[in-house]
Amino acid sequence: MTSVANIIASAATVEQRSRTMLGDTITFGEPTDITTTCDSQLSTEPWQIDTEPGYGPGASTNDEAPSTAPHQGPIPAEYTDASEAELDARIIAAKETLGDRLKILGHFYQRDEIVKYADFVGDSFMLAQAAKDHPETEAFVFCGVHFMAETADILSDEQQSVILPNLAAGCSMADMATIDQVEEAWEQLMQVLGTSNDERAEVIPVTYMNSSAAIKAFCGRNDGIVCTSSNATTVLEWAFERGKRVIFFPDQHLGRNTAKAMGLTEEQMPLWRPYLPMGGNTQQQLEDAKVILWNGFCSVHKRFTVAQIDKARADYPDVTVIAHPECPAPVVEAADGVGSTEYIRKAIEAGQPGDVFAVGTEINLVNRLQAQHPEMTIFCLDPVICPCSTMYRIHPAYLAWVLEGLVEGQVHNQICVDATVATDASVALERMLAARP
Incomplete structure (x- = not known):
């Protein structure tokens, strides 16, 4: 061979x-x-x-x-x-x-x-x-x-x-934020916010792993970083040490949920809509912002609702609800636990026979966890099968x-990622690897 x-x-x-x-x-x-x-x-x-x-x-x-x-x-x-x-x-x-x-x-x-x-x-x-x-x-x-x-x-x-x-x-x-859109947004932000007068940058770009190599490279070139759903808090802390505010793409929900858990308010997190001038915001909103959220989302996790959690609690009074941080903020706030797919897996593995878990994440993982743990009841919050x-x-x-x-x-x-793109992206990825929770 x-x-x-x-x-x-x-x-x-x-x-x-x-x-x-x-x-x-x-x-x-x-x-x-x-x-x-x-x-x-x-x-x-x-x-x-x-x-x-x-x-x-x-x-x-x-x-x-x-x-x-x-x-x-x-x-x-x-x-x-x-x-x-x-x-x-x-x-x-x-x-x-x-x-x-x-x-x-x-x-x-x-x-x-x-x-x-x-x-x-x-x-x-x-x-x-x-x-x-x-x-x-x-x-x-x-x-x-x-x-x-x-x-x-x-x-x-x-x-x-x-x-x-x-x-x-x-x-x-990942496709909800293209490199052209990100670069255009960056140019507008630089025009609105100007150049920092101190050591901290006006804006630090942070991108979720769920983004293209080109956007990871953009972060590497502009003193930014990549984050995962496991280390998003650590990454935002890293970014705030270096900048006055963050632009977070492409998932608005992970950015919002992480920032709210750190004490930020909705008013400090304007949404950037890439098809509108200044993302649909005023200059004052951008100046007051701490985290500028890109208008992207996961179509699987967007399906989960508080009503689904309410029904799970009505059907199983002792249920433990676990949600992925890509879910909308009301769902995350109503859940008992929030974390990455690895967090979800470990939380269920730590359960006891007879425990009941309602999970807000993709159906294939939920079904596999139920098959691996027949001594528990594990089900997806969304009753509609939608992988x-x-x-x-x-x-x-x-x-x-x-x-x-x-x-x-x-x-x-x-x-095959272009060598130049790979070089810049690896800078942002190495910063991510160093940002351990």
Whole structure:
């Protein structure tokens, strides 16, 4: 077999790198009225919709997809026509052939049919760290979404490859802040706020992990930092030591929930709407701001409501409600615990037989936790099954395709971040890694 290292070295000379098929910006209509699922196409195999514009069925069906959102081209019919058993056998055989040269990274939100093949399972930060911690591995197959694979490519060594099985696995939240919009917002802020007269900057840019490599690089160039849902408080403290205020993108809810927990008021957190002059704010609002929140959100976590929490408490008086900090502030304030996917996992693992947990996060993780802990009752706050649209696009057929490609000496869907972008982004990411809670 051709070594993976040789495959990587030759990838630049053949059409084996990832391709982005550009389309027009799409605005979707009203959600489908379905009582048992958020979209009637959820059961559709992803390759039947991958070439269509947008994010596909799931929580972000109705989000606006930018023209740069990647699409996945067709893969051979031998994979899309294969049975579940055949795909399973082919994936296992390819893994055995590739051996220690390959690591499969599986996000918590992935479907079980994918997670069972993963060498590492975790959130986006944990998986990016796993890529950094394994310099001996020649190829990482990242079963997550595009920004996660970009981060893994930035943190891994140059001779390593990062592969995304399905290029259509993007992130609507990450797409809500483009580099052009961020740079335009920065220019307007500099005009309004001017230059600082002391050692502290007027604005420090902070971006959530759920953002493009280009925006992480923007933060690296402008004395900013990346944060995770685990260390957001530590990062904001870091930023306030260096600046008078923060602009936080792309998730308004993580920014708001973190800042409110630190004692900031709503008035100190104006919302920046990228299509309006000065984000739709007055100069005074921006001057008085401590955290300027970008108008972005996670379509999965936006679905959770206080009414759902009230119903859970009515049905189970002893229930413990845990919410992800990407949920709206009223939900976070009504919950018993708030934290990242890793926090949620650990909180449930610390539970006792008979405990009841209602969880505000993506359905695949919640269902997996219930399967792992049958001695407890664990359920999703949202009664409507609505997984992450793009995470759902990773299917065993795509995994088999990229793995067998490696065996045959081909690299499909390699994610390669431009060297200049990677250099600047790594600055912001290293600051994030140093900001331990």
